[in-house]
Amino acid sequence: MRQLSPHPMDDFPVRALNFDMSTAEGAGVVWSRTCPEFAVFINALGLHVPHFERYLIKSMRAAKEKIEDPRLRRDISAVIGQEAHHAKNFLRFNEALARRYPKVGQHDAEAAADFAARASRDSLKRLVGFTAGYETFTFLAGIIILRNYSRWFADSDPTLKAMWVWHQVEEIEHGAVAFEVYQQLYGEHEWYRKWMVLSALTHIALQTLKTYPHMARVEGWLRNPFKGAAKLWFCVHMLLRLLNAALPVFRKDYHPRRHPIATTAQDPIQIAWRRYEAADGDVLKIDHARMAEMLRVPAPGSAAT
Numbered sequence: 001m002r003q004l005s006p007h008p009m010d011d012f013p014v015r016a017l018n019f020d021m022s023t024a025e026g027a028g029v030v031w032s033r034t035c036p037e038f039a040v041f042i043n044a045l046g047l048h049v050p051h052f053e054r055y056l057i058k059s060m061r062a063a064k065e066k067i068e069d070p071r072l073r074r075d076i077s078a079v080i081g082q083e084a085h086h087a088k089n090f091l092r093f094n095e096a097l098a099r100r101y102p103k104v105g106q107h108d109a110e111a112a113a114d115f116a117a118r119a120s121r122d123s124l125k126r127l128v129g130f131t132a133g134y135e136t137f138t139f140l141a142g143i144i145i146l147r148n149y150s151r152w153f154a155d156s157d158p159t160l161k162a163m164w165v166w167h168q169v170e171e172i173e174h175g176a177v178a179f180e181v182y183q184q185l186y187g188e189h190e191w192y193r194k195w196m197v198l199s200a201l202t203h204i205a206l207q208t209l210k211t212y213p214h215m216a217r218v219e220g221w222l223r224n225p226f227k228g229a230a231k232l233w234f235c236v237h238m239l240l241r242l243l244n245a246a247l248p249v250f251r252k253d254y255h256p257r258r259h260p261i262a263t264t265a266q267d268p269i270q271i272a273w274r275r276y277e278a279a280d281g282d283v284l285k286i287d288h289a290r291m292a293e294m295l296r297v298p299a300p301g302s303a304a305t
Contacts, residue, residue, distance in 0.1 A: 004278040008270060009257060012173035014081030015277065019089050019163045019284055024096035030219065031160035037234040038152040040219065042145075042164065044212035044235070045204065047094060047104065048111035050087035052134055055115045056178070057083055059127035063181045066124075072180055079174040086167055093163070103214045111207065125186055132178040133196030137204055139175030139256055140245045142168035146267045158285040165286060169273050176256040194250050201246065205239050268295060 005011040024031070032039035057080050064076045098105035122130070145152065145168050153161050182193055212235045213222075222228035248259055256262060272294040277283045281294070292299040 002278045004274060008169075008173045008274060009176050012075075012078055012082075012170070014078055014085070015166070015170070016085055017089070017166060017284065020159055021092050021096055023157050023159055024093055026100060028157060029093075029096055029100050029160075031157040031164075032152060033155040034150075035152045036219070037216075037221075037231050038238075039156075040215045040231075041208070041212060041235050041238050043097060044215055045208040046090060047097065047108055047211055048115070048207045049138075050090040050094065051111045051115040053083040053087040053090075055119045055127075056080075056131050056135070057087075058119045059124075059131040060178070060181065062124055063128050063185060067181065067184060069184065072177070072184065075174065075177045076181065079177045082170045082174055086170070089163060090167075093160075101211075101215050101218050104211065107207075107211050107214075125189075125192070128178065128182050128185060129192055129196035130200060132182040132193065133198075133200035134204070135171075135175060135178040136197050136246060136249050136256075137201060137242055138171040140242060140259070140261070142171035142175070143261050143267065144241065144245060146172075146269050149269050158287040158290075162284055162286040165269070165273060166283060169270050172262075172270060175262075179256055190252060197246060197249055201243060204242075208235065208239065272296070 002013065029043060030036050030039045060076045060080050064073055067073050067076065094104070094108050098108060118130075119127070146165070149165075153165070186192065213232065216222055216228065216231050216235075221231040245261060248254060269291075273283065276294040282290075286294075289299045
C-alpha cells in the first residue's frame with residue numbers, strides 16, 4: 001500500500017490509469033442516467049480540456065526551469081504527469097463524442113489549433129497566468145462535482161463514472177500548483193492573476209456554450225421548447241455556479257487551500273477514492289458495490305451487519 005498524505009494537496013502521486021472506452025459509443029456517451037444533462041454539460045465543457053492540458057504541460061515545464069523550491073518543483077513534475085494521463089484518456093473520449101455528434105470533431109480540432117497557437121505565441125507570464133486562471137475552475141469544479149455525486153453520478157456507466165471521478169480527485173490534488181508557480185514568478189502582479197481568472201472563465205464558457213446546444217439538439221432535447229429551455233438553462237446555471245464559486249479567488253490573500261469550499265471537511269468520496277486507490281484497489285470501474293466498498297458502507301440491497 002502506498003503511503004497516503006493526510007491532505008490531498010500534499011505529495012500527490014501520478015497514476016497511470018487507462019480507461020476502457022468500449023461503452024462510450026452512441027447514446028452511451030450520455031453516461032449518467034441520474035442526470036443526463038450533467039453528463040452532456042461536462043462532456044461539452046471537457047471537450048477542449050485535453051488541449052488545455054497540453055498547454056499546461058508546456059507552461060509548467062517552462063516555469064520549472066525558473067523555480068528553485070524543491071517541493072514546488074516536485075509538485076510541478078507531478079501535475080505534468082497527472083495531466084498527461086488525463087489528456088491521453090480524454091482525447092480518446094473525444095473521439096467517441098465525435099462519432100455521436102456531427103460538429104464535435106470540428107469543435108475538437110478548433111480547440112486543438114487554438115491551444116497550439118496560444119502555446120507557441122504566449123509569453124511565460126501569459127502561459128503561467130492563464131494556466132493558473134484555468135486551473136482555478138478545474139479545481140473548483142472538482143470539489144463541486146464530487147459533492148454532488150448522488151445528484152449527478154449515482155446511476156451511471158461504471159467506467160465513464162470512474163474516469164470522471166478520477167479526473168475530479170486529481171484536479172483537486174494539484175489545484176494549488178499553477179497558482180503557487182504564478183505567485184513565485186509574478187506574485188507582485190496581482191491584477192494580472194485576476195485578469196487571467198476572468199479570461200479563463202470566459203474561454204471555458206464560450207467553448208461550452210458552443211458545444212452543449214449542439215449535443216442537446218442531437219439528443220433530441222430541443223424538439224420540445226419547454227424541455228429544451230430547461231436543458232439549456234442547466235448549462236448556463238452550471239457556468240454561473242462556477243463563477244459564484246470563484247468569487248473568493250479575487251481576494252488579495254487568496255490561496256486554493258483557503259478557499260471556503262476547500263477548507264471545510266474533505267469530501268468523503270475524495271477521501272475514500274484516494275484511500276482505496278492507494279491500497280491498490282481497482283478504480284477503473286465504479287459500480288454501486290465498489291462505491292460502497294470504497295466508502296466502507298453496506299452495498300445497496302445487502303443486509304447491514
